[in-house]
Amino acid sequence: MKTLLIAEYRDGKLLGTSSELINFSAQLGAGSAMFLVGSENALPGYSGKLYLAEATPATEFNPGLHKQLILEVIAKEQPQMVVLPHSSYGWDLAPRLALALNAAQISEVVEIKDGTLVVPSCNAKLRRQVKATTDISVVTLQGGAFTPADDPTGAPEVIKLEATSGGDIQFKGYEAAAATAVDLSKAEIIVSAGRGIGKPENLQMIENLAKALKGEYGASRPVVDAEWAEQSRQVGTTGQTVTPKLYVACGISGAIQHLAGMKKSEFVLAINTDKDAPIGEIADVLAVADLKQLVPILTEKLNAL
Amino acid sequence: MKILVCIKQVPDMESKFKVNAAGNWYEETDLAWRMNEYDEYAVEQAVQLKTQVGDADLCVLCIGSDRVKETMKKALAMGCDRGFHIADDESHLKDPFAIASLIAGYAKEQSFDLIFTGMQSQDRGSAQVGVLVAEMLGIPSLTTLVEFSYADGEINAKRELEGGIKAKVSCKTPALVTCQLGLNTPRYPTLPNIMKAKKKELLSTPVAEFNPVAAILETLQVAPPEKKGGGLILEGDPAELADQLIKILKEKTTALA
Numbered sequence: 001m002k003t004l005l006i007a008e009y010r011d012g013k014l015l016g017t018s019s020e021l022i023n024f025s026a027q028l029g030a031g032s033a034m035f036l037v038g039s040e041n042a043l044p045g046y047s048g049k050l051y052l053a054e055a056t057p058a059t060e061f062n063p064g065l066h067k068q069l070i071l072e073v074i075a076k077e078q079p080q081m082v083v084l085p086h087s088s089y090g091w092d093l094a095p096r097l098a099l100a101l102n103a104a105q106i107s108e109v110v111e112i113k114d115g116t117l118v119v120p121s122c123n124a125k126l127r128r129q130v131k132a133t134t135d136i137s138v139v140t141l142q143g144g145a146f147t148p149a150d151d152p153t154g155a156p157e158v159i160k161l162e163a164t165s166g167g168d169i170q171f172k173g174y175e176a177a178a179a180t181a182v183d184l185s186k187a188e189i190i191v192s193a194g195r196g197i198g199k200p201e202n203l204q205m206i207e208n209l210a211k212a213l214k215g216e217y218g219a220s221r222p223v224v225d226a227e228w229a230e231q232s233r234q235v236g237t238t239g240q241t242v243t244p245k246l247y248v249a250c251g252i253s254g255a256i257q258h259l260a261g262m263k264k265s266e267f268v269l270a271i272n273t274d275k276d277a278p279i280g281e282i283a284d285v286l287a288v289a290d291l292k293q294l295v296p297i298l299t300e301k302l303n304a305l
Numbered sequence: 306m307k308i309l310v311c312i313k314q315v316p317d318m319e320s321k322f323k324v325n326a327a328g329n330w331y332e333e334t335d336l337a338w339r340m341n342e343y344d345e346y347a348v349e350q351a352v353q354l355k356t357q358v359g360d361a362d363l364c365v366l367c368i369g370s371d372r373v374k375e376t377m378k379k380a381l382a383m384g385c386d387r388g389f390h391i392a393d394d395e396s397h398l399k400d401p402f403a404i405a406s407l408i409a410g411y412a413k414e415q416s417f418d419l420i421f422t423g424m425q426s427q428d429r430g431s432a433q434v435g436v437l438v439a440e441m442l443g444i445p446s447l448t449t450l451v452e453f454s455y456a457d458g459e460i461n462a463k464r465e466l467e468g469g470i471k472a473k474v475s476c477k478t479p480a481l482v483t484c485q486l487g488l489n490t491p492r493y494p495t496l497p498n499i500m501k502a503k504k505k506e507l508l509s510t511p512v513a514e515f516n517p518v519a520a521i522l523e524t525l526q527v528a529p530p531e532k533k534g535g536g537l538i539l540e541g542d543p544a545e546l547a548d549q550l551i552k553i554l555k556e557k558t559t560a561l562a
């Protein structure tokens with residue numbers, strides 16, 4: 001088995017996901033080569049062949065061009081599997097490759113089981129073991145699922161690729177994340193509100209609990225999207241990453257993108273009406289209760305201490 | 306202008322899921338069904354575009370059993386002009402490639418200027434169908450959009466990247482875009498619009514008439530995740546729960562120190 005690993009690069013930086021690709025490939029017991037549109041000044045720790053095209057504003061985000069270059073590398077390397085991170089770069093590019101290769105795509109792999117791949121379904125409430133029936137497959141890996149214990153080392157053997165611009169999508173630069181009014185990354189105690197709060201007025205009880213615990217309040221994405229809380233309160237892959245001593249998740253189901261932002265919390269208390277909510281997988285304590293009842297009582301009792 | 310929006314009907318994710326008898330998907334009985342959350346943003350954006358350009362035909366497409374028509378009616382009540390239902394009781398066995406082939410087959414005939422999809426479906430979560438459709442049609446696709454604007458045959462949009470960064474991108478129509486959460490504020494259908502939607506065209510065609518291709522991805526097994534969590538589950542009266550929680554916080558954390 002041979003894999004082609006597609007590393008990610010953005011705005012002058014190599015993204016950390018390449019180590020997960022390398023580890024995944026090693027777990028499969030496969031040989032590998034790597035592809036990157038990036039820079040010679042930011043090479044991954046990797047001992048293998050690295051096909052490298054120089055990133056410029058016209059080539060850095062250009063899925064049509066990346067597809068073309070990768071197809072050329074595939075013709076040379078003949079891998080049985082093309083591996084990408086399940087990220088904004090990976091899920092955009094993977095189906096383009098899959099169709100061009102007549103390959104089945106397996107999205108968001110979380111585990112290798114008996115040589116086949118496992119993906120989540122229904123907000124991680126189910127897992128599907130799947131198999132491609134095509135000779136070559138394209139897979140994307142869930143962030144964090146294959147993080148190696150130690151970062152891979154080594155210096156790649158760089159093979160330069162010629163990248164011309166062009167293509168039917170124009171990339172016009174980045175827009176920085178909105179300035180954060182609240183720096184949750186330094187908070188020691190965070191109480192977060194999820195969609196389970198039901199209506200904006202109920203955010204107050206989350207704030208009150210946060211105050212009673214002398215912490216900050218945070219929010220899951222739907223609460224921010226609905227404009228019940230500011231963007232700077234959002235915890236998760238597209239929000240802030242937090243590492244408090246105590247994280248209280250109120251009415252939050254525990255989607256992977258939320259977990260990614262808070263799973264390094266020291267102690268997690270979840271309050272949820274759904275006993276099977278995936279947040280239970282990482283919570284130290286799951287209180288199965290209606291937050292509208294439990295949160296005010298808990299706050300009152302804490303204030304009386 | 307001809308616009309297509311693709312929607313999927315999915316179970317409410319708070320449901321209790323049971324594996325079906327064949328062991329290849331969830332049991333479809335006893336579930337509450339709704340529009341895939343990402344597709345609500347797609348429908349809203351399509352309706353806003355129709356309002357903006359004035360002279361447009363907005364078609365909503367869904368592949369699934371007759372049950373999905375309920376969800377299509379919601380899209381019609383939100384402002385789509387007509388519905389195209391590909392009737393398929395076995396759509397859950399189709400992989401993204403097979404689903405995309407059906408959509409692309411229909412779209413090719415109709416030559417839409419713009420196609421909207423969700424970035425992913427909540428039950429399958431593959432994030433493939435939209436991009437595959439575009440590739441099959443040979444048109445550009447922009448994914449994971451959190452901002453969208455259209456003028457004179459050109460789309461200007463923002464893709465969401467990790468950590469809240471956005472990438473500014475543009476392309477010419479015909480094109481396909483996949484919609485991310487927060488792209489807009491999906492409207493609630495009003496009662497008069499729900500009534501009006503009942504009179505809108507909702508054409509149903511059996512999937513067999515589209516020569517469906519075979520799936521290239523096989524499901525070997527579906528199962529709930531093994532419970533790794535050593536976490537404590539507490540149930541009961543809220544006041545007693547609160548006392549228990551305070552005790553635990555005192556013992557296990559420094560939060561109340």
Ligand SMILES: Cc1cc2nc3c(=O)[nH]c(=O)nc-3n(C[C@H](O)[C@H](O)[C@H](O)COP(=O)(O)OP(=O)(O)OC[C@H]3O[C@@H](n4cnc5c(N)ncnc54)[C@H](O)[C@@H]3O)c2cc1C
Pocket residue numbers: 193194195196197219220221222223234235236237238239240250251252253254255256257258261271272273274277289290291292318319486
């Ligand atoms: C690319 C991408 C990036 C994303 N980035 C982020 C991100 O940064 N952060 C983020 O949070 N999400 C992110 N998401 C969205 C994520 O996938 C989920 O949709 C989101 O986290 C769900 O938020 P939630 O748990 O609040 O809502 P839901 O999933 O709807 O869960 C609500 C929960 O509340 C419970 N509940 C309902 N009523 C009550 C009650 N009365 N009392 C107690 N519990 C109750 C329910 O049982 C349920 O578990 C992203 C998604 C994508 C695709």
Ligand SMILES: Nc1ncnc2c1ncn2[C@@H]1O[C@H](COP(=O)(O)O)[C@@H](O)[C@H]1O
Pocket residue numbers: 311312313314341343344347366367368369396401404421422423424425426427429430431432433434435
């Ligand atoms: N059965 C279906 N009928 C119509 N559109 C669908 C169907 N399945 C998926 N889609 C569309 O494709 C998007 C991505 O789905 P997926 O690739 O399954 O994550 C969804 O948000 C829908 O817009």
